Amino acid sequence: MDKHSVLKGYFGHDSFREGQEVLVDAILSGHDALGIMPTGAGKSICYQVPALLMRGITIVVSPLISLMKDQVNALIGCGVRAAYLNSSLSAEQYGRALTLASQGAFSLIYCAPERLLTPSFLSFAENADIAMVTVDEAHCVSQWGQDFRPSYLRIPEFISRLRRRPIVSAFTATATQRVKEDIISMLRLNSPEQVVTSFDRQNLYFGVESPPDKYERLCGILERNTDKSGIIYATSRKNVEELCERLSHDGYSVTRYHAGLDDVEKHRNQDDFLYDRKRIMVATNAFGMGIDKSNVSFVIHFNMPLDIESYYQEAGRCGRDGSFGECILLFSQRDVRTCRYMIEHDSGDNGLDEQTLAIVKKGQLARLDKMQRYCQTTDCLRGYILRYFGEKAPDRCTCSNKGGCSNCDGEFEDMDITIESQKVLSCVYRLAQRKLSFGEAVIADILKGRSTAKVTGFSLETLSTFGIMPDSTLVSIKRIIRFLETEGCLAKNAYGSYELTSRARAVLIERKPVKMKVPKKTPVKALGTSKAGRNIERSTTRPELFWRLRSLRNRKAQEEKLPAYIIFNDSSLRDMCEKLPRTEEEFMYISGVGEAKCRKYAKDFTAEICRFLDEQKRQQTVK
Structure with a gap:
């Protein structure tokens, strides 16, 4: 068989998608490979097709113990000899599976990174013909990634223990340039063939809303998605419990998932969702990595996630089969405070030393800032995501045959904020004269004229800019501060405090006009209506x-x-x-x-x- 006959004969596809064939060819030629492809782009085909053509076993390292069974069942359903080896098996089952693996019964074996260096698995691997080691969710190896797992750092040690070095391939849905470099370095990939496909999921609609009542708005979205399957993400276990209970009381087919549940309930609830016994899953970010459920039609974030990587990966779990998917984020300023608190009070129970933990937290706070900007930008949301991952983007976007995000669908007008900008920049300048710098919260308090503990503690009420924006809300002042940062008039130093840049002179001294896009004031739409909800889903013949x-x-x-x-x-x-x-x-x-x-x-x-x-x-x- 060749690659095309394997693709059709086992998986039923007539041709490869973007990037797949390049990686397949590289692996079959004996080269290491790195694929960065968004959720739904078909990463698994890139290593499964070569695994069926090479002599020997492919070990797939995955953190998804709870989903390995479904992944393997899907392969078996396609006629592929596959197995999983993890803690869900009894000692007898595990031993039997290892014996069959040693006899060459499987082409692919899925296992967790924690299991690689256990005596029994290592004994099997050292004596087996391992053709390839594939690292799924490879971003977990980087402390700059959103799901850093120290256990991934031991993968190279496992590979070094094998009697010959196999091909090593790595795949992830999201990775910045820094994370990509970490993957190559820490997994010790040898001049890998690298493919980074477009992050633009054209079938997904992105929306950000700041409703006065999140739950009411959530129900409106659910009402226009009747009989469809979807995921609702919330930040905390408490939020998940409260949302699930309230939705269930209101008659929705819903279940829950978070790290605080015992394993029995986790598996039961996950299966209820995967098997369509429950239509809606309410979950923390503990749920979803590797979910292959193809008929998820919507993903709603009830709270803002910690970073763009997590958001895009979670949102990308809808529309996996190419159908229209709706990704809505319900944002509030309280979400920002909650996320910051979670980062700053991380106890470090993941086994990191203090120095490494400090580096990880610094990266998390930087990513949180970018996430907050996404929620508050008036520019194209799809473009913001694409530029974050280093991809060029058009000024406006589309999805299917309609607008592709709530900002491109919405109507905006230019608001002159020249005077307000001058006041903000003047405040930063006056602080610098005293050799001081602060973040947006303190600057906003000064301009608003609030005598907070920090303001009085540094005698900031004596500044000439104290109280010069009394009629502005703190939210609007902070929005202008972040806008000026985006425009390059302000920059954050290493401590997260704002300083003037050379561009500030044009506004402060040369009186250059500053205009910011803001939504036009229009009558409130009825719950459940939006351009995304109006006949945007691809029609079905018959x-x-x-x-x-x-x-x-x-x-x-x-x-x-x-x-x-x-x-x-x-x-x-x-x-x-x-x-x-x-x-x-x-x-x-x-x-x-x-x-x-x-x-x-x-x-x-x-x-x-x-x-x-x-x-x-x-x-x-x-x-």
């Missing part, structure tokens, strides 16, 4: 047939005790509705149908399609 095929898929999933998306995702069902296959040969042309699935499901699905067509023909005859 919707009645789609629902019949979906019901058939769900029955098959229940019989086989598998999540429905592992049988077929919604895009495969839509393709069936479009192509109307009536024979096994025709069924092989459906997207996502490989040889194993064709043998297993073609008869039942083509029979349902034939019944539908016969019924349609009889109805036409009666008319």
Whole structure:
């Protein structure tokens, strides 16, 4: 077999997506590889196809113990010999799996990084023919990444213990340039083939809202997504508990997930969501990494997350099959304070020494600042994300056939803030004269004329700029401060305090006009309405047939005790509705149908399609 026959025969795809074939070819040529590809871009194909063509075993290192079973079941459903080795197995099951692995029974073996150097696994690996070690969620190796895991630092030690160095491949959905460099260095990749595909998920709509009542707005969004599956992220366990209880009381099909639940409930709730027994998952960021559920239609952040990396990875869990996905963040200033508190009061229970922990916290605070700016920018939200990851972006964006974010959909007007900007910059200048510098909170207090402890402690009420913006709110003053930073008139020093830049002169001395975009004041829209919610989802040919095929898929999933998306995702069902296959040969042309699935499901699905067509023909005859 070659790469194309493996792609079609096992996974049912006629061609590779952007970036996949380059990485597949590099691995098959014996080179290390690094793929940075957004959620839904098909990272797994990049190592699964070579694994099925190479002699020997591919070890997939993944932190996702709770999801390895589903990942392996999906591969087995495609006819791939795969297994997982983790703590969910009994001692007898684990021993049996290792024995089979030693006999060459599996092409791919998934395991957690903590297990690599255990005596039993190491004994197996040292004597096995390991062709490749694949590191999934590779950003976890970097202390500058959003999910740093010290256990990932031991992966190179495991590789060094093997009798010969295998090919090493690494994959992640999000990585800045600094994190990418860390991945290459810390995993000791040898001149890897590097592919960074576009972070632009064209099927996703991004929105940021600051409603007076978050819960009321949340319910409005849920009402326009009736019968669709989605995830609601909240910052804390307490928020998750309260939201889940309130939504359940109000009649929503909902379950919960956070690190405080015992393993039994975690697995039960996760399965309820994956198997579509519950429509909505309310969770902390403990849920979701590696979730392959293809029919998630919306992701709502009830609270602002800690960084853009986490937000984009979590938001990207909807629309994985190419269908329209709605990503809405409900923002408030309180979210910023909560996130800052969480970072500053991290006890360091993850095994980091004080110096390393300080470095990690510094990076977290810097990323939090960028996250806050995303929530408050009036520029294109999609463009903000793309530029954050080093990608060029247009001034305005699109999603499907409509606007692609709430800012590009919204209406703005220019507000002259020249005088307000001069007051802010003058305040920073007066502080510098006293050899002082502060962050936005203290500057806003001075301008507002608030005699806080810090203001009086430094005698800042004696400044000429004290109280010169009494009619402005603290929120609006802080917004102007951040805008001036964005415009390059202010810059933060190493301590997070603001200082003037050379550009400030044009505003302060030369009286250069300053204008800031602000939303136009318009009547409040009815709950649940938005451009994103108006017929933006890709239409389905023959919707009645789609629902019949979906019901058939769900029955098959229940019989086989598998999540429905592992049988077929919604895009495969839509393709069936479009192509109307009536024979096994025709069924092989459906997207996502490989040889194993064709043998297993073609008869039942083509029979349902034939019944539908016969019924349609009889109805036409009666008319």
